[in-house]
Amino acid sequence: xxxxxxxxxxxxxxxxxxxxxxxxxxxxxxxxxxxxxxxxxxxxxxxxxxxxxxxxxxxxxxxxxxxxxxxxxxxxxxxxxxxxxxxxxxxxxxxxxxxxxxxxxxxxxxxxxxxxxxxxxxxxxxxxxxxxxxxxxxxxxxxxxxxxxxxxxxxxxxxxxxxxxxxxxxxxxxxxxxxxxxxxxxxxxxxxxxxxxxxxxxxxxxxxxxxxxxxxxxxxx
Amino acid sequence: xxxxxxxxxxxxxxxxxxxxxxxxxxxxxxxxxxxxxxxxxxxxxxxxxxxxxxxxxxxxxxxxxxxxxxxxxxxxxxxxxxxxxxxxxxxxxxxxxxxxxxxxxxxxxxxxxxxxxxxxxxxxxxxxxxxxxxxxxxxxxxxxxxxxxxxxxxxxxxxxxxxxxxxxxxxxxxxxxxxxxxxxxxxxxxxxxxxxxxxxxxxxxxxxxxxxxxxxxxxxx
Numbered sequence: 001x002x003x004x005x006x007x008x009x010x011x012x013x014x015x016x017x018x019x020x021x022x023x024x025x026x027x028x029x030x031x032x033x034x035x036x037x038x039x040x041x042x043x044x045x046x047x048x049x050x051x052x053x054x055x056x057x058x059x060x061x062x063x064x065x066x067x068x069x070x071x072x073x074x075x076x077x078x079x080x081x082x083x084x085x086x087x088x089x090x091x092x093x094x095x096x097x098x099x100x101x102x103x104x105x106x107x108x109x110x111x112x113x114x115x116x117x118x119x120x121x122x123x124x125x126x127x128x129x130x131x132x133x134x135x136x137x138x139x140x141x142x143x144x145x146x147x148x149x150x151x152x153x154x155x156x157x158x159x160x161x162x163x164x165x166x167x168x169x170x171x172x173x174x175x176x177x178x179x180x181x182x183x184x185x186x187x188x189x190x191x192x193x194x195x196x197x198x199x200x201x202x203x204x205x206x207x208x209x210x211x212x213x214x215x216x217x218x219x220x221x
Numbered sequence: 222x223x224x225x226x227x228x229x230x231x232x233x234x235x236x237x238x239x240x241x242x243x244x245x246x247x248x249x250x251x252x253x254x255x256x257x258x259x260x261x262x263x264x265x266x267x268x269x270x271x272x273x274x275x276x277x278x279x280x281x282x283x284x285x286x287x288x289x290x291x292x293x294x295x296x297x298x299x300x301x302x303x304x305x306x307x308x309x310x311x312x313x314x315x316x317x318x319x320x321x322x323x324x325x326x327x328x329x330x331x332x333x334x335x336x337x338x339x340x341x342x343x344x345x346x347x348x349x350x351x352x353x354x355x356x357x358x359x360x361x362x363x364x365x366x367x368x369x370x371x372x373x374x375x376x377x378x379x380x381x382x383x384x385x386x387x388x389x390x391x392x393x394x395x396x397x398x399x400x401x402x403x404x405x406x407x408x409x410x411x412x413x414x415x416x417x418x419x420x421x422x423x424x425x426x427x428x429x430x431x432x433x434x435x436x437x438x439x440x441x442x
Contacts (some may be wrong), residue, residue, distance in 0.1 A: 063367065064368070088349050088353045089353070091354075091356065091357060117342075119342065120342065121338075121339065121340065121341065124340065124349065128309050128338075128345065128348050128352060131349060132310070134356070135312065135352060135355070139314050140318075142292075142362070146289060146290055
């Protein structure tokens with residue numbers, strides 16, 4: 001695996017000039033993290049742009065008291081701008097990024113990306129599209145949090161996880177679900193037990209089996 | 222008042238080329254709305270870019286059942302991209318924009334802005350900054366909604382309104398506050414009555430007098 005592979009994961013690649021492509025290949029470094037490791041810790045650092053090659057990252061915010069909520073996931077081919085928020089004025093977001101699975105990624109140094117963005121309208125407009133896409137995710141999440149009841153949100157979360165994992169058996173703890181959803185473990189446990197009593201899921205230690213995905217989907221909507 | 226004034230309100234103006242400036246002046250139209258009028262109604266329309274000359278606009282989302290929450294305000298010199306969300310791929314946001322005060326604004330046609338953005342790295346990066354700034358507002362709001370109790374949020378809202386209006390007497394109904402905060406009128410009324418019993422505010426029909434702004438500020442933090 002070498003940096004040349006960056007071309008396969010960067011959707012904008014064919015639209016770049018030869019020189020821009022070369023600069024990216026020269027500057028980007030390839031790295032891996034294990035599941036559970038942090039790759040970016042809020043506003044303090046300007047880690048660089050992360051381009052996911054494989055695996056899964058989670059972007060989240062954390063409260064003063066340590067509560068978490070997941071803003072969005074980053075999968076193969078996704079780019080995270082917030083790990084390089086210093087490249088854009090006005091972007092003052094304390095977003096944390098953690099690997100949910102073993103993840104490989106390219107890191108594009110901040111200075112390289114900033115200089116490309118300042119010179120290339122293609123890259124600058126691409127950046128607009130990434131920002132717009134994350135913004136849509138976050139407003140969607142806001143709508144969920146504001147207008148949807150917790151049973152709807154939990155049903156929706158389980159359906160999404162099942163799609164993401166391509167499995168009806170989810171290896172996830174109640175604590176982890178609470179951290180994704182911005183709530184307390186007890187709240188998750190109580191609702192999962194209710195779901196179990198309704199025959200929607202079966203609970204066992206460290207995992208959840210989805211028994212009736214179509215009823216969960218109906219509940220989510 | 223004519224379109225030439227656009228130069229005074231568009232912060233990026235001095236960085237534009239003569240030709241870009243001319244294109245904006247040629248294309249932009251000046252308009253006014255009365256307080257209470259809608260200026261943009263969600264994703265269906267691509268109204269164009271709104272640049273506020275004077276007054277105050279409110280950007281908000283609305284639930285299927287008609288509940289509202291304010292995402293951010295637009296004041297003099299602010300630009301709203303979401304009224305032209307069709308210019309950016311991936312920006313799928315049903316955001317409504319309504320005048321809170323009599324407002325005058327320039328409307329930059331979508332095609333003009335899109336064409337400028339596609340040609341000018343200055344304008345494209347400016348767009349990035351606007352998006353980033355709105356994103357920061359929305360993530361801040363998300364943090365408020367997720368981690369802060371309603372009394373904190375209401376105290377913070379009253380302090381902000383007081384700053385915005387430059388007055389300790391706010392002409393606002395409980396219903397309007399509920400729409401800003403994404404909650405029900407009854408919830409607002411109950412908390413305001415509690416604030417009154419604590420000597421923080423005095424309530425009268427259609428208005429709220431802030432009696433102790435420093436205690437409200439302390440409560441907000």
